[in-house]
Amino acid sequence: MNEHVPLAERIRPRHIDEVAGQEHLLGKGSILRKTLEQGKIPSIIFWGPPGTGKTTIANIIANTLHTPFYQLSAINAGVKDVREIIEKSKEHKGAVLFIDEIHRFNKSQQDALLGAVEKGIITLIGATTENPSFEVNSALLSRCQVYVLKPLSNESLISLLEKAIANDEFLKKKKIELRQTEAIINLSGGDARKLLNLLEIVCDTNEDSVTVTDEFVMNVAQQKIALYDKSGEQHYDIISAFIKSIRGSDPNAAVYWLARMIEGGEDVKFIARRMIILASEDIGNANPTALVLANTTFDAVNKIGYPESRIILSQCATYLAASAKSNAACAAIDMAQAMVREKGDLSVPLHIRNAPTRLMKNLGYGKDYEYSHSYENNFSAQEYLPSEISGTTLYNPGKNAREEELRKHLKFLWKNKYNY
Numbered sequence: 001m002n003e004h005v006p007l008a009e010r011i012r013p014r015h016i017d018e019v020a021g022q023e024h025l026l027g028k029g030s031i032l033r034k035t036l037e038q039g040k041i042p043s044i045i046f047w048g049p050p051g052t053g054k055t056t057i058a059n060i061i062a063n064t065l066h067t068p069f070y071q072l073s074a075i076n077a078g079v080k081d082v083r084e085i086i087e088k089s090k091e092h093k094g095a096v097l098f099i100d101e102i103h104r105f106n107k108s109q110q111d112a113l114l115g116a117v118e119k120g121i122i123t124l125i126g127a128t129t130e131n132p133s134f135e136v137n138s139a140l141l142s143r144c145q146v147y148v149l150k151p152l153s154n155e156s157l158i159s160l161l162e163k164a165i166a167n168d169e170f171l172k173k174k175k176i177e178l179r180q181t182e183a184i185i186n187l188s189g190g191d192a193r194k195l196l197n198l199l200e201i202v203c204d205t206n207e208d209s210v211t212v213t214d215e216f217v218m219n220v221a222q223q224k225i226a227l228y229d230k231s232g233e234q235h236y237d238i239i240s241a242f243i244k245s246i247r248g249s250d251p252n253a254a255v256y257w258l259a260r261m262i263e264g265g266e267d268v269k270f271i272a273r274r275m276i277i278l279a280s281e282d283i284g285n286a287n288p289t290a291l292v293l294a295n296t297t298f299d300a301v302n303k304i305g306y307p308e309s310r311i312i313l314s315q316c317a318t319y320l321a322a323s324a325k326s327n328a329a330c331a332a333i334d335m336a337q338a339m340v341r342e343k344g345d346l347s348v349p350l351h352i353r354n355a356p357t358r359l360m361k362n363l364g365y366g367k368d369y370e371y372s373h374s375y376e377n378n379f380s381a382q383e384y385l386p387s388e389i390s391g392t393t394l395y396n397p398g399k400n401a402r403e404e405e406l407r408k409h410l411k412f413l414w415k416n417k418y419n420y
Contacts, residue, residue, distance in 0.1 A: 007199065007200035008166055008197050011168055013060065016033060017059065019053050020053065020192060021053070021150065021152045022149055025147055025149070026226050030074055032241075041065070044123075044124070044146075045125055045126045045144045046125065046128070047128050047130075047148050048131050048149025049145070049190060051190065051193040055127060066094065067123070068088075068092045068095035071100070071164055072097070073100045074099055074103070082109065085097055095122055096236045097273045098125045098126075098127070099126045103130040103136065107137060111140075126327065160196065165199075171203060177209075183221075227401070235291065242274075245257055246282070246321045246410075247282045249325060254321040255317055256270060256316065258310075258313055258314060276420065282325055283323050283404050284382040285328060286326035287324050288322055297316040325400070339392070348386070349387070352382075353366055370380075377413065381413070393420070
């Protein structure tokens with residue numbers, strides 16, 4: 001194999017027994033292994049951290065089944081690409097389609113797969129680092145078996161390093177001593193692919209003998225490695241850690257991940273834009289000021305730029321992290337949209353319809369509508385929902401001080417009509 005091919009690809013396992021870790025899926029007697037040995041597998045979603053073997057296992061499955069194998073990345077593939085592969089699969093009377101980062105496919109892209117998966121034209125293998133329950137359409141998810149890949153242990157990662165040094169045709173030409181491993185494992189973040197490619201960079205020297213120590217690894221890393229890749233997978237990993245730290249009310253972690261992005265030269269507008277979304281999705285009416293501050297932050301950093309905008313971003317991130325949390329507004333629109341899809345286009349009650357013409361008025365449009373401000377407390381307990389879903393509670397205020405006030409007010413107004 002060409003030495004310019006990355007080490008992780010050169011020593012990628014070709015057989016199920018060569019895969020590092022994941023014994024619960026691939027060990028003797030495991031469900032996936034039994035299924036594979038029987039020669040037929042269902043459509044699968046592999047869910048796990050980066051570099052834990054999702055792509056490798058997909059390749060092994062395709063090779064074991066001797067089935068045409070197609071691969072797409074959800075980052076740059078579209079519906080057209082999916083349909084082209086489906087047509088090719090029809091010619092082969094079946095094929096395996098592996099989609100990396102399937103959580104980045106939108107609804108229409110995922111829907112394009114449904115029919116082909118259901119009819120067995122393709123066996124889908126999707127890989128995702130995000131919870132498929134939230135990121136994969138329920139219709140598609142119901143047709144797939146979800147397998148969870150576990151993070152690789154330090155023992156597995158060290159074993160990978162040792163195997164690479166012993167077996168790779170280029171590395172074994174050198175005398176490589178693996179004296180310390182903490183730094184190389186920490187820098188890889190548990191990602192086997194990054195680990196192996198980092199080992200290759202560390203060993204890329206004119207010397208015939210290389211001693212791998214923590215100090216040596218860190219020196220090489222600072223000189224040769226971009227520890228933050230704005231266009232790569234780590235870009236998404238770091239922003240994910242940032243958002244989840246804020247959602248988890250940890251301002252210390254939030255500002256650390258923010259610093260990682262700033263040091264890597266991340267676009268200030270990208271960071272600020274994500275905080276605007278979070279302010280509504282994860283804080284909402286628990287603290288409406290959060291959305292105001294996040295929006296103001298976006299405007300401010302857009303005007304200021306680096307390096308001063310780091311202070312503004314830090315102020316906003318720590319405020320959002322320290323704020324009370326509620327996803328009630330997000331849950332409400334999710335539930336409402338699900339109801340719209342389930343119930344279809346229910347009729348608008350006549351009394352709250354618009355009546356701009358005489359004919360519409362004669363048909364009862366707007367008849368008996370009660371103008372809320374004409375009543376006590378600026379409120380009239382009339383019906384605003386279609387009769388088929390009358391009394392359905394979609395917005396359920398969160399368990400926090402501000403929304404408890406909203407809950408009490410709504411309960412006072414609506415008495416027992418809604419479940420507040």
